[in-house]
Amino acid sequence: METLDYLLAALTPFNLLLAIGGVIAGTVIGALPGLTATMAVAVLVPFTFTMEPAAALIVLGAIYTGAIYGGAYAAILLNTPGTPSAIATTFDGYPMARRGDGDLALTVACLASVIGGLVGAGFLWLLAPPMATVALKFGPVEYFWLGLFGLTLIASLGEGSTIKGLIGGCVGLLLSMIGVAEVGGDIRFVGDFKPLLGGIDVIAALIGLYCIPVLIDLVATPVAHLDSGGRISSFRLAEAIHIVKNAKFNLARSSVIGTVVGILPGAGGSVASLISYSEAKRASKRRAFFGKGEPDGVLATESANNATVGGGFIPTLVLGIPGTPPDAIILGALMVQGIRTGPTLFTQQAPIVYTFIFGLLLATILMLPIGLLIGRFAFRSLVAIPKSVLVPSVALLTILGSYAVHNNIDEVQQMVILGVLAWCVGRLGFSASPIVLGLILGAIAERGFVQGNLIGNARGSVMAEFFARPISLGIIFFIVLGLLWPLWSNYQARKAGEAHD
Amino acid sequence: MIKRAIPVLPLFGSVIVIGIGWAAVAATAEYSELGALFPKTVGALMVALGFVYLVQTLMGRSGASAPADGSNLRRFLLMAVMLGWSFSLEWLGFLPASAAAQAALLLIAQHVRWTFKKALTYGVSTAFVLLALYALFKHALQVPLP
């Protein structure tokens, strides 16, 4: 049977080595704030030119999935997402770390990432062509509604007040508009200040808004950053497995959400983990604990973001359209190798594709032991480092990370300035996530809005364009649900309270 | 009814929010129709939200946290160092600027008294981290540092 052949091809020692190496490299790079999965893949692409296409794909895929997983480390231990897809992991990951459950959080993140990655790769294996057609049905208008959906989720997220969350989101939106407008070409909010021409970089904002306030507060007191609770850290594997077993539905739903969002070109892990987090919170009986260190939150986000890896490959391989930025690089690498993507890839070049898919599955499985080991090492070292060395080191990482994105000093300065401002408004009760999410989603939403407008105008009716498409209506339904739900559950809670009187 | 003092900072904050929103709307006068739509909407939204925030603050529900505990001086120093670091990278070059900043941060973050041994180990380990990361970025990742 051919499938067996491909499986065996994926298991050759060389490919195995590539998978292991890729996962390790990816995890380490993803863990460093500022180094994204995109960067990790971009750096290592030149080395793949001398390899066979299948092998090249395996190592790039392994790096990609390792990097997405690695982003959880900094998110949990430093409250700084290592990659944008780990933003939602900070919501519960960091509180868990602060109360001494950091090692549990890391293990849960590892398990979730592996499961999510397997689901995504599974979809890639079995359902790629049909899912690709689904991706194509998402037009500009759908992206607008999706972006809007993400923005409304911001309001329901925060432990802080909804108003502050919304204000933060608006700030993020305004920040996203700085620079040259994609559609129309206006230069907005720049004035004569040239460094802002390129806009606010998402990664620089990410690092600054999350990490700098942590550093600022770290130096103020002699209290240790993270407490290992006096107990020797272990994997806490049994505990973690128990949590996973009880959260089967959460995992399944989050992984599917991650895969589907990954299929949509332009929406990435950050959107996926945001949506799955919000859904997990909505569906959970323990929703009051979300945001305070609830493992189910970490499960939801980490499985969703790793599922986007497999999902993202679907449009990449089937349509030749990259699902996420690392996919764009991988696509370029394939072109250089002379591989033509498209529907024929699965039929004419089946050996390459299926060997790769099995390699990806393999790399994902390998992430479990590798991830746990690296995680334990990371946790132990971080807890052991005295604060006075930790602060300069992390600060160095922030500088390097924000610089390395585009080799641009302006972005380092953006990072610091935003960070200081973030601390100031943090004292007032504003948190970083709505701002960053506004920044990311603002671009998506505005693009979709303007394009939808243009198309609607050309077709005769803007309103019909925005409101008469089936998928759009589906998303609008969720938006309305999302806005009304808190009111509904408040009402329910109050009724229950009254019943007790 | 106990009269609570209206906290000043959130008051400022809400006014600033309103101000930003209004400025955003004003700035859109120059933009093309499509380019102005989003900023105008968001700006207007901010103004509205800013007012709600203002009202909340006046009613005493501003939700600001208690004054920060710990040393504000150190906080301020850290901010100064970080700002100085980011702006001096081009002038001084990566290694000199970073070494200086790291040394400064080491001092700022240290709360317990220094001993010679501690100073040595901490200094060496910080320097080690600096060099290791420098090598990683410059050579392994091919990032051209200033």
Add this chain to the structure above:
Amino acid sequence: MKQISKIALATLAAVATSMAAAADYPSKTVNYVIPFGPGGESDISARLQEPVFKKLTGQSLAIQYKPGAGGAAGWSKLNDMTADGYTVMGTNLPHIVLQPMAKDVGYQTDDVTTVFWFHYTPDALLVPSGSPVKNLKDFIAAAKQAPGATTLSGSGTNSANHLAQQQFDKLAGIKTTYIPFKGTGASNAALLGNQVSGSWGYSTVQIKLGDQVRCLGVAMEQRHPQLPNCPTFKEQGFDLVGGAYRGVAVPKSTPANIQMKLASDLAKVNADPEFIRKMEAGGFAMLNVGPKEMPQFMADIKARYGALAKEMGIVKK
């Protein structure tokens, strides 16, 4: 006498060292900055150059991305970069001519010193293969029937795609609506998903998407070797030849002999038969414009785009 011989000696030494420097160049990795995100045509063509460059010179090209403002973020910083020849940047036409014309983007066209233009991607008008429009005549007829209703996706505003749409609309006497997308990937997705009626892309897109799209016309003098079924606009009666040109630039103050050496190295890369084969297989059209031809080429291009821009109303007040 001694004075003159001292000067002569010094000059000789200077010339010798700089020639030696040029001869040594490149002696280490060259940073190749692409002012766009990864995965686009600029990235792919650069990646194809990489192994050939390495084979030729023994040094690697380290590709970095510096996207922003449609390329302006990179070009406005070009002359601030180290001018030793080890930092080079991709350049694109029509971008570097149109952008400064339209508004203040932080650089002027003449600030960008391109040493070599190595290919162009000819404009191509594409429709999904399921579209009822079978050829250019059908397309024009449909557009005439419902002015403005035909939506065409493309990458970016005031880009090559946008220009092509404007030019062709004028040539054919029709009115279509251009929908800008962020990058070719997004534009292609819209095309394949039938979100738009068609797309102004390049020959590279036709090759990439294969049977899923139909090419109504390509802007070349003769049909592309890899696309025998794609008629040119010229043979259908429309004088539309051109597309997006890509080249390599250096900071202005890079020594002249280093610039020449770089140009000649790039020319050698461009002559490599394997490189040519891969580029053409991808849909690119080769081009060789080096320092000698540069002034005339740029003057022609500026004149051509200048006229177009004025007509389109792009030029800033």
